[in-house]
Amino acid sequence: METSPEEATLEQSLGWRRTGEASAECDQEAFWVGAARNGDPQAFNRLVLKWESRIYNLALRMLNDPDEAAETTQEIFLQAFRSLHAFQGHSRFSTWLYRITVNRCVTRLRRRPPLVQRIDAMPGLEQLTTDNSQESELLAGELRAKIRTSLAALSPQQRIVIELKFFQEETFASIAEILGLPMSTIKSRLYTALDLLKVRLRSLEHQL
Amino acid sequence: MKACENYHLLIRDQVAGELSPDAADELARHLEECPACHLEAAELEQAAHNLRRYPEEPPPRHFFVYEDSSQRTRSFWSAWSRRWQWAAAAVVLAAAAFAVWLGPPMELRFTVGSYTVSLGDVGHPSQPDPKRLQEELAAAMRTLIQDELRTRDALQDQSIQARIAEAEILRSRSIEPRLEQLEQRLTQSIREGDQTTRERLEGALNRLGWTFVSVHQDDMRLIREELRRAAELDRFQVGRTTALMAQVSRITETRSDPGGIQ
Numbered sequence: 001m002e003t004s005p006e007e008a009t010l011e012q013s014l015g016w017r018r019t020g021e022a023s024a025e026c027d028q029e030a031f032w033v034g035a036a037r038n039g040d041p042q043a044f045n046r047l048v049l050k051w052e053s054r055i056y057n058l059a060l061r062m063l064n065d066p067d068e069a070a071e072t073t074q075e076i077f078l079q080a081f082r083s084l085h086a087f088q089g090h091s092r093f094s095t096w097l098y099r100i101t102v103n104r105c106v107t108r109l110r111r112r113p114p115l116v117q118r119i120d121a122m123p124g125l126e127q128l129t130t131d132n133s134q135e136s137e138l139l140a141g142e143l144r145a146k147i148r149t150s151l152a153a154l155s156p157q158q159r160i161v162i163e164l165k166f167f168q169e170e171t172f173a174s175i176a177e178i179l180g181l182p183m184s185t186i187k188s189r190l191y192t193a194l195d196l197l198k199v200r201l202r203s204l205e206h207q208l
Numbered sequence: 209m210k211a212c213e214n215y216h217l218l219i220r221d222q223v224a225g226e227l228s229p230d231a232a233d234e235l236a237r238h239l240e241e242c243p244a245c246h247l248e249a250a251e252l253e254q255a256a257h258n259l260r261r262y263p264e265e266p267p268p269r270h271f272f273v274y275e276d277s278s279q280r281t282r283s284f285w286s287a288w289s290r291r292w293q294w295a296a297a298a299v300v301l302a303a304a305a306f307a308v309w310l311g312p313p314m315e316l317r318f319t320v321g322s323y324t325v326s327l328g329d330v331g332h333p334s335q336p337d338p339k340r341l342q343e344e345l346a347a348a349m350r351t352l353i354q355d356e357l358r359t360r361d362a363l364q365d366q367s368i369q370a371r372i373a374e375a376e377i378l379r380s381r382s383i384e385p386r387l388e389q390l391e392q393r394l395t396q397s398i399r400e401g402d403q404t405t406r407e408r409l410e411g412a413l414n415r416l417g418w419t420f421v422s423v424h425q426d427d428m429r430l431i432r433e434e435l436r437r438a439a440e441l442d443r444f445q446v447g448r449t450t451a452l453m454a455q456v457s458r459i460t461e462t463r464s465d466p467g468g469i470q
Contacts, residue, residue, distance in 0.1 A: 042367050042430065045272045049426045056267040066268065074271045081273045140263040147262050165224055166259045172226055191220045198255040 029093055037084050044081050047093070052077070055101055058163055062105040064152045072108055076101050091177060098168065098178045102160055109156045150200040158193035161186055212245055219249045223256045272433065297352075301345055364438070365448070368431050372455050375428060428456045 029050070035043030055076055060069035080100055087096050151159050164170045164178060176183045218235045221227040227235065239246045390409055397405040432453065439449045 040367070041273045042371070042434075045430055046427065048271055048273065049430065052267050052271045053264060056271070057264045060265065061262075070268050070271075073267065077271045077273055143261065144263060144265060147259065162259070166256060167262065169225075172224070187220075187224075190224060191217075194220060194223065194252060194255060197259065198251050201255045201258040202251075 030089070033084070033087065033089070033093055036081065037087070041081070044077075044084070048077050051094070051097060054168070055097065058098075058101055058167065059105055061148055061151055061163055061167065062156070062159055063108055064148050068108065072104050076104050079104070092174075094168075095174060095178050098164065098170075102164075102178065106156055106160070147201070150197055153200060154193050154196060158189050158196070161190045162193050162197070165190055212242060215239075215242070215245050216248065219245065219252060222249070223252045270433070272430070297348070301348070361438075364434065365452075368434065368452055371427055371431060372452070372459065375459050376455075428459055431456050 029047070032043045032046045036047060052073065056069055056073045059072045059076070060066060063069050063072060076097070080097055083100075087093070151162065154162065160179065161175060164175045165172075170178070172183050172186055175186050179186065215235060215238050218227060218231055222232060222235060235249075239249055390412055394406065394409040397409060435449050435453050435456075
């Protein structure tokens with residue numbers, strides 16, 4: 001929403017920095033990163049608060065298992081804290097964090113025996129843990145389960161590019177930086193995955 | 209005109225949100241003329257739309273990093289130096305005990321970090337009692353550990369105080385007058401039926417509320433967690449946790465708490 005010049009002046013006079021602006025957010029994040037690099041866990045925990053939901057949901061879509069996603073998220077933040085001294089600030093903090101996340105998820109997926117289907121990948125099972133009286137929550141749960149099941153059919157490499165492009169809304173250039181791959185490879189993987197999902201997600205339109 | 213396969217790539221670039229304006233115009237013209245490509249584009253857009261509809265799930269818990277884990281994150285040199293200090297203390301103590309035990313009666317004084325430990329006693333030229341040696345060793349170790357814990361607790365206390373002060377300053381100097389001003393103007397615009405101003409002011413109020421919620425309210429929640437944990441481990445002195453918790457509550461629960469404005 002637009003802010004009137006009068007409001008903007010007032011905000012400025014109050015020394016107010018609107019965190020909706022990307023630059024202010026980056027400044028704040030850089031400050032927390034700096035403090036965390038000096039060994040302040042509280043500063044790092046502010047970064048955790050900001051990113052935990054995204055990272056947990058990313059891990060959940062990649063691994064399709066809530067317990068494993070939670071465990072992996074904790075590992076990701078611990079690893080990030082321990083190796084924060086290696087983060088030079090040349091890239092965005094998110095790029096660096098996504099790289100750790102992707103590597104952790106891929107390692108987890110590699111450890112799994114082939115052709116093992118996660119039980120919770122079965123659509124609808126998630127609903128059992130939801131309060132039956134909340135219909136919207138049920139629908140959200142069903143939608144989540146169906147999308148995650150569709151994603152589970154993709155290879156980990158395809159899932160990662162779909163994740164970074166459509167859920168994290170990263171650009172091709174950023175994805176190439178995160179994964180350390182050429183843009184042509186990223187595009188090729190994304191488009192193959194999108195073609196597969198086109199068919200698998202078609203049923204959603206009729207069911208939800 | 210390009211073959212349809214060439215447009216398929218453009219369709220995918222567009223779905224990915226990475227098509228240049230010129231190419232988008234060219235694609236739009238083609239889609240108007242080609243039903244097959246139009247259908248292809250619609251299906252892919254729908255797939256992307258379905259993906260973007262995914263409702264994010266709240267995490268089952270927070271994934272904070274605590275001091276236990278931070279201990280392991282110390283740099284190599286810092287960890288090495290600490291280990292070295294303990295190892296040196298143990299070796300010196302063992303050597304001193306051995307020397308006192310075998311040699312003539314004497315008094316030994318040595319320093320570990322900022323602590324001085326004395327063994328033997330010149331005033332009583334008899335062999336030192338092994339039990340006494342053991343007790344002195346245990347006391348030295350206890351002092352080291354207690355000092356380490358005191359420093360850690362003091363640092364955490366300072367950190368919490370600083371963060372509470374920061375939130376209080378922000379709330380009293382910036383947020384409260386700002387909210388009051390905006391609320392007055394909002395009431396006026398509602399009274400006057402000025403819809404545009406009303407929407408703009410509601411937006412401004414939400415932004416302020418969101419900012420405070422996202423930064424300081426979250427931090428207050430963090431502090432609550434830290435205090436709960438400290439209380440469980442009996443870390444702070446009696447009454448300290450309660451006092452800090454009361455400060456946090458005062459910040460988060462007053463009427464002008466912008467978290468309530470949504």
